[in-house]
Amino acid sequence: MATLKAQIIEQLNLQEVKPEDIGDDTPLFKDGLGLDSIDALELIVLLQQHYRIRIANPEQGPEIFHSVRSIANFITAHQQQNQ
Amino acid sequence: MGGNDVWVLGGGVICGIGNNVPECIAAFRQMKPGMTTMQYLTSTHRDSFPVVEVKADNATLAAKSGLPAHISRTALLSAVAVKEAWESAKLGNIREYRVGLVSANTVGGMDKTEDFFAEYLQDNQSGRLRDVVNHECGSITELVADMLGIRHHVSTISTACSSSANAIMYGARLLKNNLVDVVIAGGTDALTRFTLNGFNTLMILDQKACRPFDDTRTGLNLGEGAGYIVMVSDAIAQKMDIQPWCKLTGYANANDAYHQTASSPDGIGNYLAMQQAMEMAGITTEDMSYINLHGTGTLNNDLSEGTAIQRLFGNAVPPASSTKSFTGHTLGASGGIEAVFAALAVKEGYLYPNAQFSHQMKELNFSPVTKFSEGNVINNVMSNSFGFGGNCSSLVFSKENS
Amino acid sequence: MNIYINGTGCVSPLETAIEGRLPSAAPLYDNIRLKAAEPDYKQWIDIKMIRRMSRVIKMGVAVAQLSLQEAGISKPEGIITGTAYGCLDDTGVFLTKMVNQNEEMLTPTAFIQSTHNTVAGQIALLLECHAYNNTFVHKGFSFEHALIDSIMQLREGKISNILAGAMDELTNHSFNILSRFNLFKHAHAGEGAACFVLSTEKGPNAIAKLKGVSVLYKPDSFEEVAADIVGFLAAHNCSQEDVDLVITGRNGDPAGDAWYEHVENKLFSELPVAHFKHLCGEYPTANAFGTWMASRIIASQEVSPAVLFKGNAPSSIKKVLLYNHHDATHHSMILLSIC
Numbered sequence: 001m002a003t004l005k006a007q008i009i010e011q012l013n014l015q016e017v018k019p020e021d022i023g024d025d026t027p028l029f030k031d032g033l034g035l036d037s038i039d040a041l042e043l044i045v046l047l048q049q050h051y052r053i054r055i056a057n058p059e060q061g062p063e064i065f066h067s068v069r070s071i072a073n074f075i076t077a078h079q080q081q082n083q
Numbered sequence: 084m085g086g087n088d089v090w091v092l093g094g095g096v097i098c099g100i101g102n103n104v105p106e107c108i109a110a111f112r113q114m115k116p117g118m119t120t121m122q123y124l125t126s127t128h129r130d131s132f133p134v135v136e137v138k139a140d141n142a143t144l145a146a147k148s149g150l151p152a153h154i155s156r157t158a159l160l161s162a163v164a165v166k167e168a169w170e171s172a173k174l175g176n177i178r179e180y181r182v183g184l185v186s187a188n189t190v191g192g193m194d195k196t197e198d199f200f201a202e203y204l205q206d207n208q209s210g211r212l213r214d215v216v217n218h219e220c221g222s223i224t225e226l227v228a229d230m231l232g233i234r235h236h237v238s239t240i241s242t243a244c245s246s247s248a249n250a251i252m253y254g255a256r257l258l259k260n261n262l263v264d265v266v267i268a269g270g271t272d273a274l275t276r277f278t279l280n281g282f283n284t285l286m287i288l289d290q291k292a293c294r295p296f297d298d299t300r301t302g303l304n305l306g307e308g309a310g311y312i313v314m315v316s317d318a319i320a321q322k323m324d325i326q327p328w329c330k331l332t333g334y335a336n337a338n339d340a341y342h343q344t345a346s347s348p349d350g351i352g353n354y355l356a357m358q359q360a361m362e363m364a365g366i367t368t369e370d371m372s373y374i375n376l377h378g379t380g381t382l383n384n385d386l387s388e389g390t391a392i393q394r395l396f397g398n399a400v401p402p403a404s405s406t407k408s409f410t411g412h413t414l415g416a417s418g419g420i421e422a423v424f425a426a427l428a429v430k431e432g433y434l435y436p437n438a439q440f441s442h443q444m445k446e447l448n449f450s451p452v453t454k455f456s457e458g459n460v461i462n463n464v465m466s467n468s469f470g471f472g473g474n475c476s477s478l479v480f481s482k483e484n485s
Numbered sequence: 486m487n488i489y490i491n492g493t494g495c496v497s498p499l500e501t502a503i504e505g506r507l508p509s510a511a512p513l514y515d516n517i518r519l520k521a522a523e524p525d526y527k528q529w530i531d532i533k534m535i536r537r538m539s540r541v542i543k544m545g546v547a548v549a550q551l552s553l554q555e556a557g558i559s560k561p562e563g564i565i566t567g568t569a570y571g572c573l574d575d576t577g578v579f580l581t582k583m584v585n586q587n588e589e590m591l592t593p594t595a596f597i598q599s600t601h602n603t604v605a606g607q608i609a610l611l612l613e614c615h616a617y618n619n620t621f622v623h624k625g626f627s628f629e630h631a632l633i634d635s636i637m638q639l640r641e642g643k644i645s646n647i648l649a650g651a652m653d654e655l656t657n658h659s660f661n662i663l664s665r666f667n668l669f670k671h672a673h674a675g676e677g678a679a680c681f682v683l684s685t686e687k688g689p690n691a692i693a694k695l696k697g698v699s700v701l702y703k704p705d706s707f708e709e710v711a712a713d714i715v716g717f718l719a720a721h722n723c724s725q726e727d728v729d730l731v732i733t734g735r736n737g738d739p740a741g742d743a744w745y746e747h748v749e750n751k752l753f754s755e756l757p758v759a760h761f762k763h764l765c766g767e768y769p770t771a772n773a774f775g776t777w778m779a780s781r782i783i784a785s786q787e788v789s790p791a792v793l794f795k796g797n798a799p800s801s802i803k804k805v806l807l808y809n810h811h812d813a814t815h816h817s818m819i820l821l822s823i824c
Contacts, residue, residue, distance in 0.1 A: 011592075013536040015535070038593055041284060041286060041592070045590055045591070197584075200580050200581070201584050215662060219570065219624055220601065224623065225624070234702050237623070237702055239622050240620065242605075253634060257637075277579065277583065281596035281599075285593050337616070338564075338614060338615050338616060340610050340613045340615055343607070344597055355615055471606065472600065472605065472609070472618070473606055473610065473618070474606065
């Protein structure tokens with residue numbers, strides 16, 4: 001999850017935020033980090049670029065990207081599926 | 084004729100359903116929307132999304148417009164529509180008036196720049212300079228102005244999807260302030276890989292023909308084209324024996340100030356623009372005969388726009404439709420193209436159909452018009468254009484004797 | 486009806502954002518390419534929004550906030566910007582990725598930020614301002630058209646203030662490409678942003694009055710420009726003798742500067758002349774810097790030796806004429822007066 005946090009920080013250009021600052025379960029959208037719909041689209045590209053997972057429907061975003069842990073779980077589930 | 088009125092004398096359009104106004108009207112009459120697979124632009128996404136390209140290559144457009152074929156498609160389209168608009172106004176020699184050209188666009192000469200960039204990125208001394216000399220939005224306008232001999236006031240506006248509606252407003256103000264006698268105002272945009280890919284990153288492109296204001300809609304189709312109206316002030320109209328199409332009686336621009344690309348759920352920017360345009364026109368909701376919706380077909384726009392319309396009109400929403408169901412979203416040109424359609428609706432009593440519609444949106448109490456008709460009593464028409472940056476514009480066109 | 490400049494803000498290759506005034510000696514730039522001296526933007530922009538903003542957007546928002554602060558208003562009744570090049574950095578980033586990645590795996594931020602009205606949109610967002618919002622993108626007239634639109638709206642009497650400004654940036658790509666057009670053989674390549682709160686009511690820190698703006702596209706001759714300037718002054722009840730200081734946009738390019746020479750010698754041979762592009766460089770909206778400078782000169786009643794080009798600094802500066810052109814095709818005149 002530390003790698004994922006670093007990737008998120010880089011993709012979203014979260015200046016002055018370090019991986020240690022993001023809790024595994026911190027809500028990413030609205031409260032917590034306060035990300036918005038553009039960030040959600042950026043995260044969709046991140047998943048494609050680094051983990052080769054395609055999300056066709058942006059409406060799935062809020063659920064998958066709820067927290068770093070939910071993203072990590074989603075990635076694991078998809079990678080298991082592909083094996 | 085009153086004191087400070089603005090008269091619409093004519094208009095010109097080129098878009099994916101017709102190379103001129105009569106062809107576009109025929110397409111509405113025959114229920115022939117213009118969505119197809121990409122034919123003229125090259126892109127790796129060619130088969131992924133239907134688009135509404137102007138059905139002519141650059142060589143054909145060059146012959147029609149009088150500009151050279153190597154010039155940006157954005158300028159070629161603009162020239163064709165400006166010429167049609169000027170001719171339809173029947174004002175004679177353009178050099179006899181203080182003419183203003185206010186032309187909006189979002190892409191400028193990007194169709195050429197993106198070709199240049201491929202070579203330039205390999206080596207920053209390569210790439211043909213003539214492909215970027217007209218990159219700027221303003222350069223596109225000047226290519227057309229210079230060709231037609233328009234010098235008195237030449238301007239360009241760029242506010243995303245509301246651009247050409249704002250151009251029309253600025254043009255009307257120039258007339259009222261006696262800075263020009265005649266204004267040709269509207270906009271142009273050509274389809275480019277830059278725009279196609281940009282919209283694709285926002286995940287709002289439909290992989291099928293778009294369904295504006297339909298409950299099952301999933302996005303927009305990109306289009307391209309150009310549309311302009313010719314306007315004169317009262318002072319000029321009184322001097323000449325003119326046959327106006329209608330009057331531009333109201334206009335307003337308001338900002339949603341909610342998010343960079345998404346509209347607020349209650350559509351406050353949309354609401355304010357419509358309300359203020361109608362207030363300026365001096366009409367009530369009962370006087371509105373038809374609304375040409377912004378209606379892109381995205382989940383977000385149609386809901387916000389529909390919500391704002393319901394807030395304004397209550398249970399008595401007038402006939403409304405999105406002509407983007409035929410033309411696609413022509414971005415910087417949309418306000419101009421739809422202004423021509425709106426003005427013509429007043430002149431000829433047209434109601435335009437909203438294609439690809441079957442399911443009323445569950446949040447709304449109205450459905451769009453689905454059949455073309457003419458000879459209706461159309462006194463006032465409102466045209467909406469809502470763009471990125473929360474930029475919301477509405478125009479009201481009215482019959483002469485109002 | 487009077488139009489007051491109640492607040493200004495400027496980001497330029499000088500420390501104008503912090504100092505708010507001109508240097509006493511002209512700087513010696515060792516590079517043909519001038520870079521804006523950027524303030525700490527965090528004082529005006531929330532860090533969550535800054536992360537997406539390119540330099541031109543930050544510059545634009547900063548000068549907007551500076552001018553609103555000086556004018557003492559929190560929300561203007563209109564926002565009008567002018568930019569010839571738009572958001573070049575984001576355009577370049579998106580284009581580069583699009584070409585290099587063959588249109589795959591592209592991200593939305595650069596595309597969204599590349600639209601020309603992003604600055605005006607972001608200002609509205611930050612201030613939650615629902616008022617009129619427009620952006621002009623017409624080359625060397627982008628700033629002047631923003632002023633003309635502002636004047637027309639204020640004349641309608643429905644609103645009493647407008648925020649009007651202009652900004653353009655230079656990126657590595659744009660500098661390379663513009664250089665290939667030989668634009669910087671003599672002139673410095675510049676960038677910057679300037680904003681003004683224009684109001685029909687005089688504010689507590691009112692700086693100057695904006696008397697008039699006029700533009701002239703592709704004049705045929707020096708004589709046509711000279712005649713236009715005389716007509717412009719007359720339209721504002723001003724004779725050539727009434728002008729106390731002339732400011733011109735000479736940039737070191739001999740062919741371009743010939744226009745200024747003619748106007749200075751033919752119409753204002755007895756008057757002191759100041760210039761500004763040796764401070765901010767040449768770019769399509771440089772006249773916004775020129776106007777900022779003109780307004781500060783009126784407010785302070787001082788003409789710094791750093792900007793005086795010809796003649797002696799006048800003891801009383803009531804009327805200032807600013808004559809500028811970009812590329813010899815886009816000429817403009819702005820008349821400012823004391824409050």
